Amino acid sequence: xxxxxxxxxxxxxxxxxxxxxxxxxxxxxxxxxxxxxxxxxxxxxxxxxxxxxxxxxxxxxxxxxxxxxxxxxxxxxxxxxxxxxxxxxxxxxxxxxxxxxxxxxxxxxxxxxxxxxxxxxxxxxxxxxxxxxxxxxx
Numbered sequence: 001x002x003x004x005x006x007x008x009x010x011x012x013x014x015x016x017x018x019x020x021x022x023x024x025x026x027x028x029x030x031x032x033x034x035x036x037x038x039x040x041x042x043x044x045x046x047x048x049x050x051x052x053x054x055x056x057x058x059x060x061x062x063x064x065x066x067x068x069x070x071x072x073x074x075x076x077x078x079x080x081x082x083x084x085x086x087x088x089x090x091x092x093x094x095x096x097x098x099x100x101x102x103x104x105x106x107x108x109x110x111x112x113x114x115x116x117x118x119x120x121x122x123x124x125x126x127x128x129x130x131x132x133x134x135x136x137x138x
Contacts, residue, residue, distance in 0.1 A: 033046045033066075033067055073118075
């Protein structure tokens with residue numbers, strides 16, 4: 001193999017790893033409560049989260065690490081990234097007044113639309129029927 005080809009492959013690998021690392025860091029940072037609280041719309045929700053059982057107000061002091069741990073589907077990486085992009089775009093557009101904001105009080109009891117049972121089961125693996133555990137089923 002020629003030196004130029006080998007050099008190009010090595011440079012490409014280094015650039016690819018760098019891009020992958022930066023992407024992973026950005027995905028991580030943009031899913032944390034402090035990032036979400038940077039938006040005026042989300043401040044009350046993040047404050048409420050910190051006072052909740054999932055925000056660390058429990059006997060163990062354990063808190064969910066990311067908002068996206070509960071609020072984005074994590075069945076596949078591609079599905080997660082697409083949902084994250086769509087959700088983030090909607091949040092940004094509503095924050096700038098381009099689209100209407102979600103009325104969170106109105107949608108509170110429609111949580112199955114924005115909290116995913118299989119995400120709950122990552123921590124609450126002993127619960128076989130999550131809807132019954134939180135009183136949502138009939």
